[in-house]
Amino acid sequence: MIYLGINDNHLLCAQWVNEDGKSLLTSVTKKPFQKSIFDSSRTENEIISDINGTLHLIREEISFGGEKVYVSVPDSYCNSALVSFDNDMTENDGWEFAKWTVDQRWPTDEPVEYFGRSFVNTSNDIYAIRVPTTFTEPLKLAIQELGADTTWMGTESSVFFGLNPNLGNTIFFVKDNGYRYFSYTIKLFQDGFARFYKNDWKLDVLNGATSSKDVFKGALVTAGKLSYRRKKHFEDLRTTNFESLSNINVEADIVPKSISEFSLLVLSAVIKGSVVGVAINFFDLPGIQEYRYSKDKDLEKSTKGKSARKKIKKRSKSKDRNFLKFMLYIFFFSMIGSVVVYDQKPELFSNLLHLAKDKTSQVFHNLSSKVFSPVENSSPLSDDVKSLDSQENIVSTISSEFTDPSDEIVPDFLINSRSLISSVINTLNLYEDYNLLLLSGSGGRIDLEFLGKKSLIVPVDSIGDVLNYSLRQVSGEDQYKHGFLVKYSAVSISNESNSKVNIDNLKSLTSNMKKVLLKTLPPIFDSSYKRTPVILRVEGFDNIMKILNYLSANGGSNTTLDKFVFKTFENNLDPSAFYYIAINDELDSK
Structure with missing residues (x-):
């Protein structure tokens, strides 16, 4: 088996075998990347080339053919959220809510995938984690091209879930001013920062409970060696200490001294634990993943024969x-x-020499014409034209300084919101004439699903460009579900509106509606705005249109609709809609 640890500037690789219930580490190597693969300025092709080149260097020392590969990703390069949803929300509604919460806290334009776990059997909580695909997909393909099996990929912290897969645990990592903790159990995922101050634990919670009594229960594990002072912090807690390479046989002196203690801790947890079916796997399909721990897989892993052992690959x-x-x-x-x-x-050689001479002359002629033609084509007239263009640019720049205030640049999030609202209203105009089952819109795209005959023609091209179409027959019926993915156009808006919306306005607007859900999340701050996420659910087509028209007319300069989901039901119940809204209040500049 092989472990790959992705780091900011290098790739760690280790190989081990299990013999008679014992693990033997046979190879460890570390190869640098040309540049950080997490650098946002890098293109996907550059990242693919860098990963392939680094794996090629590793393959010269470690053979990948037929091996199971486990990959860890730093937690800092992923974003996660744990949300609670109400009883009248479905699991899918909660999943959309969790993904939207992640996007609200950490906006991004890079391609990403969402993975998660539902805890509806124990609580109305759903966990979502977002990971960039710019390095996960290239790495997966590169491993498969080497003939290996992409078994598991996940965060470094979730590796430690495999140490106690039946129940889970809470792991503490030492930091300068305290601890970074992650709690992975079959009932809940939690994480944050902890500090022991004046004989008491102070938590800075990212996900989960705010009380140390609710977090620090069950199996507690401290990672790495602790100083005497830090050991005193855990005197009142029943903890076990996990040390790197403990009870793991190491073949000779193969571990480079440049490998950090933290990397060895993660490697040791991969070797000794069972993460498959336990921790979230980025190699699997995106979406909610169930907990599927199997003891049979552990037995198979521990009894693998000695014939599977592969030593360091050396050239003869x-x-x-x-x-x-x-x-x-x-x-x-x-x-x-x-x-x-x-x-x-x-004469054969003389013909070849003449042919080479002719080709050389032709190449030299073409090169000369390309190099000298720009110089020959330049003239005083062209310089005058350039001068005239520059003067026109100056005039246009000066005139732009005296434009009307309503023509000032409008923030992108307002343009995106108005574009979504306009497209949704236009789409819902098809509701009465066509059997619209689902509408989900965000990020410039709308997913649509209509029910009807196979020959059904829906004028969705009036909404925007159709990117994809699917057709599925309803089981046992002469009915078909027509699916469309449509890219809607951005609308132009001005900055002339000064109206603003707050929570009280939304409460007043929905006060006479039945079965309304209005939930406000903690605000999110960036350099310019305080964003207050709001989730609103209403039923009834008239009520749905009322909210949309209100946001379109009164959204003003501070309210955005980031995501909209519309559903109809087979039992003729009123359709429902979820509005994922953000109230953006500009911060005072000091």
Whole structure:
């Protein structure tokens, strides 16, 4: 088996085998990337090339063929959220809510995937984690091209869930001013920062409970060696200490001294634990993943025969010498053959020389024309034209400084919101004439699903460009579900509106509606705005349109609709809609 640890500037690789219930570490190597693969300025092709090049260097020491590969990703490069949802929300509604919460806290434009776990059996909580695909997909393909099995990929912290897969645990990592903790159990995922101050634990919670009594229960594990002072912090807690390479046999002196203690801790947890079916797997399909721990897989893992052991791959010197001899023989006999041919038919060589000369002259002529043509084409007239263009640019720049205030630049989030609202209203106009089952819109795209005959024609091109179409027959019926993915256009808006919306306005607007859900999340701050996420659910087509029209007319300069989901039901109940809204209040600049 092989472990790959992705780091900011290098790739750690280790190989081990399990024999008679014991683990033997046979190879460890560390190879640098040309540049950080988490650098947002890098293109996907650059990242793919860098990963392939680094894996090629590793393959010279470790063979991947037929091996199971486990990959860890730093927690800092992923974003997660744990949300609670109400009883009248479905699991899918909660999942959409969790993903939207992640996007609200950490906006991004890079391609991402969402993975998660539902805890509806124990609580109305759903956990979602977002990971960039710019390095996960290239790495997966590169591993498969090496003939290995992409078994598991996940965060570094979730690796420790596999140490106690039946129940889970809470792991503490030492930081300068305290601890970073992660709690992974079959009932809940939690994480945050902890500090022991004046004989009490102070928590800075990212996900989960705010009380240390609710977090620090069950199996508690401290990672790495602790100083005497830090050991005092855990005197009142029943903890176990997990040390790197403990009870793992290491073949000779193969661990480079440059590998950090934290990397060895993660490696040790991968070797000793069972993460497959336990921790979230980025190699699996995106979406909610169920907890599926199997003891049979552990048994198979621990009883793998000695025949599976593969030592460090070394090139044989004899093979290299044989290859060199073979090339020398080819060169020797090629030279003899050339001399014989030249002696018998020298005209063949003269023709080749003439052809080479003609090609060289042609290439030189083309190169000269490309190099000198721009200089020849330049003239005083072209300089005058450039001067005239620059003067026009100056005039346009000066005139732009005296534009109307309503023509000032509008924030992108307002443009995106108005574009979504406009497209949704236009789409819902099709509701009465066509059997619309689902509408989900965000990020410039709308997913639609209509029910009807196979020959049903829906004028969705009036909404925007159709990117994809699907057709599925309803089981046992002469009905078909027509699916469309539509890219809607951005609308132009001005900055002239000064109206603002707050929570009280939304409460007043929905006060006479039945079965309303209005939930406000903790505000999120960035450099310019305080964003207050709000989730609103209403039922009834008239009520749905009332909210949309209100947001369109009164959204003003501070309210955005980031996501909209519309559903109809087979039992003729009123349709429902979820509005994922953000109230953006501009911060006072000081």
